[in-house]
Amino acid sequence: MNDYLPTRNEKTPVSREQLYEEVWAEPMTKVALKYKVSSSFLARICTRLKVPRPQRGYWAMYATGKRPKKPPLPAASPGDELEWARDGEARREPLKLQSHPLKFKRRNRTIAKQVEEAEHKAEIQRIQYEQQCEIERQLREEERCRQALEEAERRRVKAIKDSRDELSDIIKAWAKAKRIEEFFAEVEYRTADLEDAEKVAVLGRLALARKMVDSTDALEWLTSWKTPEERNA
Numbered sequence: 001m002n003d004y005l006p007t008r009n010e011k012t013p014v015s016r017e018q019l020y021e022e023v024w025a026e027p028m029t030k031v032a033l034k035y036k037v038s039s040s041f042l043a044r045i046c047t048r049l050k051v052p053r054p055q056r057g058y059w060a061m062y063a064t065g066k067r068p069k070k071p072p073l074p075a076a077s078p079g080d081e082l083e084w085a086r087d088g089e090a091r092r093e094p095l096k097l098q099s100h101p102l103k104f105k106r107r108n109r110t111i112a113k114q115v116e117e118a119e120h121k122a123e124i125q126r127i128q129y130e131q132q133c134e135i136e137r138q139l140r141e142e143e144r145c146r147q148a149l150e151e152a153e154r155r156r157v158k159a160i161k162d163s164r165d166e167l168s169d170i171i172k173a174w175a176k177a178k179r180i181e182e183f184f185a186e187v188e189y190r191t192a193d194l195e196d197a198e199k200v201a202v203l204g205r206l207a208l209a210r211k212m213v214d215s216t217d218a219l220e221w222l223t224s225w226k227t228p229e230e231r232n233a
Helices: 016-023 028-034 039-048 058-063 101-193 196-211 218-223 228-232
Strands: none
Touching: 016 028, 016 039, 028 039, 101 196, 101 218, 101 228
8 A cells, every 4th residue: 555645735736646646546535534634525526626536345356456447547628627726726727729719619618518517516416415414413313312212211210219219118117106106105195003203204204205206197208208200300
């Protein structure tokens, strides 16, 4: 492979002959990298300058030792671009004006037709490029929507699990507090048989004990619970 790296700066024009040699010396992707453009853009430049380039599969055959036929660089027609003007106006093949009026008119018609065909082709390429950009935009949007739906579903499933676990913990804690309250009620009932002094002491301890446990109000417990919808809000 040719390891030639251009020494030209980004404003230096590239002739048809140079571009022809480079695209047949190594893959388009490498040549495009040297000029800091995409391979598809460089392919359009080759088409515009009428520079033939290797077809698909050429470099795979080349790697196996085969040497596919290399087409010659066609001569530039009058009015054709002679270089890739990377910054500025490209040189063109001079128009050869004939002295005979009829030949001059025919030449003008030919040039006008070539210009019309080139403009038509450029318009087709522009439309195709815009269509491709739109397709890529739609694909990105579809991927974004898919990821958003997956994230929403993940959050929904997690919210349901967390809500269920919390409700289960609340019920267990409430049941425990309920049993303790039943214990306190039994103690309070038994104080009826105690002497006044002893009864006051026990009831005092009972009041302190009740402050150290959670509420047994089921409504209060349920109000503190968060539903899956509340967790996802």
